[in-house]
Amino acid sequence: MKRYLPLMIFFGLAVLLGIGLTLNPRELPSVLIGKPAPQFELDRLDTPGQFSPSELQGKAWLLNVWASWCSACIQEHPVLNDIAKSYDFPIVGLNYKDQDRDAKDWLALRGNPYKVVVADREGRVGVDYGVYGVPETFVIDKAGRIVYKHIGAVTQQVFKDKLLPELQKAQR
């Protein structure tokens, strides 16, 4: 029995490290889950004026961080267009570290699923939300708290399995 101990330790380690390999080190859990969504006041790109999250108090909504220079955003954009068509949840687009002109052209070309588009030109609001890449999508509940964060492109699958249940819970 004792002579198999090193072998058993080896297999134990191999299984542990094997599990480690299947995890994605890029996906960092957000510390903001359950905390109030940070407030901001930013210029709108879709119409003149400004927007602040407090305007959506009492509603569950999505905050989608995107940029015209981000390729994964092109991939997720049709999904966002579908969501906007099929559901009532407002989607706010946080245009992250972008040129206004580029962002507007990009939306004109690919359609605008956003109820509101705001420009975070220097990425300051992004820092408050713990954004470290685009796209990222937050679910914010009726009380204005962040309840879920998705890192990377939103697919139909992600929306159906993760965002939609969270949104429905957040609306209650």
Place this chain on the structure above:
Amino acid sequence: MKRSFYWLMPLLLALSLTVSAKTASSITSNPIAEARLVELSAELRCLVCQNESLASSQAPLAEDLRREVREQIALGKDNAQIINYLTDRYGDFVTYRPPFKARTLLLWLLPPVLLLTGLVLLWLRLRRASPPAPKTDADSDADDDAIKALQQEFDGKNHERD
């Protein structure tokens, strides 16, 4: 010919690292604040290129976070407050030194526990392996007798042959 320069490579690599660490974009003219920025951002992780510090990373996010740190310094915040500011947004992963709390207990305690266990096992094993018994006078007398006996036997045999 080429091979003879291989030993230079780690040296050059090390040099390039120190150079890039020093280039953490300096904008403010205050050298004390800049020194604090470099010192602080060397302790902080760039979340885009995770194994690079904020000081050495050229990623746009690292630029932004250095700007935030610089502003916090200008506001007169101390190091702990600045690190809190970042961990409130990005979590403990942003620091290279995770704080000591319930979730990181295993991380902090496992290495010393393993080391201690190893040392105790080593000590037990060394103690169990009995050292060779020291030679006593009785032993050496016995040896002398044996040698004498052998010598006599040897001499006797020689005589017989003659």
